[in-house]
Amino acid sequence: xxxxxxxxxxxxxxxxxxxxxxxxxxxxxxxxxxxxxxxxxxxxxxxxxxxxxxxxxxxxxxxxxxxxxxxxxxxxxxxxxxxxxxxxxxxxxxxxxxxxxxxxxxxxxxxxxxxxxxxxxxxx
Amino acid sequence: xxxxxxxxxxxxxxxxxxxxxxxxxxxxxxxxxxxxxxxxxxxxxxxxxxxxxxxxxxxxxxxxxxxxxxxxxxxxxxxxxxxxxxxxxxxxxxxxxxxxxxxxxxxxxxxxxxxxxxxxxxxx
DNA sequence: CAGAATCCCAGCAGATACTG
DNA sequence: CAGTATCTGCTGGGATTCTG
Numbered sequence: 001x002x003x004x005x006x007x008x009x010x011x012x013x014x015x016x017x018x019x020x021x022x023x024x025x026x027x028x029x030x031x032x033x034x035x036x037x038x039x040x041x042x043x044x045x046x047x048x049x050x051x052x053x054x055x056x057x058x059x060x061x062x063x064x065x066x067x068x069x070x071x072x073x074x075x076x077x078x079x080x081x082x083x084x085x086x087x088x089x090x091x092x093x094x095x096x097x098x099x100x101x102x103x104x105x106x107x108x109x110x111x112x113x114x115x116x117x118x119x120x121x122x123x124x
Numbered sequence: 125x126x127x128x129x130x131x132x133x134x135x136x137x138x139x140x141x142x143x144x145x146x147x148x149x150x151x152x153x154x155x156x157x158x159x160x161x162x163x164x165x166x167x168x169x170x171x172x173x174x175x176x177x178x179x180x181x182x183x184x185x186x187x188x189x190x191x192x193x194x195x196x197x198x199x200x201x202x203x204x205x206x207x208x209x210x211x212x213x214x215x216x217x218x219x220x221x222x223x224x225x226x227x228x229x230x231x232x233x234x235x236x237x238x239x240x241x242x243x244x245x246x247x248x
Numbered sequence: 249c250a251g252a253a254t255c256c257c258a259g260c261a262g263a264t265a266c267t268g
Numbered sequence: 269c270a271g272t273a274t275c276t277g278c279t280g281g282g283a284t285t286c287t288g
Binding site: 011012013014015018019022023024026027028029032033036037051052053054068069070071092095096098099100102103104106107108110111113114115116117118120121122 | 135136137138139142143146147148150151152153156157160161175176177178192193194195216219220222223224226227228230231232234235237238239240241242244245246
């Protein structure tokens, strides 16, 4: 760690860099969770809504729009009645979901340590 | 990918799970950037403020508090006048910053593809 | 079923000023 | 230098209703 990487990670730290915008999209709470949910496979709208507990339909469709616009998710429509719409990660989406899953798994492994730290901090 | 992992990544997808809270902290825009900045080494308050372009002192100190409380950052104080305060990643902080750096680097690599996707989407 | 539209509010975040 | 305090506005996001 620390300064060994060939590419500096100043990108998002720079205010005017387009990276910052992408970073903002990535730090959008619901988008992240939707991406995580989709990393397990293709899902339809309502299935997705159920999978990401607590998300409203509004936020879901809004998040999906951003994800589709950023090319991280594809939207498939079957023109039947009633319509069937499903969402799937693109290559881009899969790539970025990988480190995200790592974060998710890391939380699972470390949640106890974090809670201990919080308790200790709050006691002070 | 897709369902191969032993541990499911449902953690953050579950509403009542403490993981969700941690996930929210992790997806906090400024906290993320501060963590990223610190992954390059120890920094003092104002150095940090300069490094993370656009952050206000208020948001910086607020983010730092959360990070310290979650045990991802340690605060060192030298009781001199004027005081010198520096911030450093803990073991926990280093662990999460790793996938975060990956995301950051991924954006750098893929920013062009993302912009192309956006342009294409907006044209439709 | 998959969303769009509308209304509305809490709290995140910016600007400014002050302090140990 | 390293913050805290206060005031305010902006918008992310919830609840509800309506439609192709």
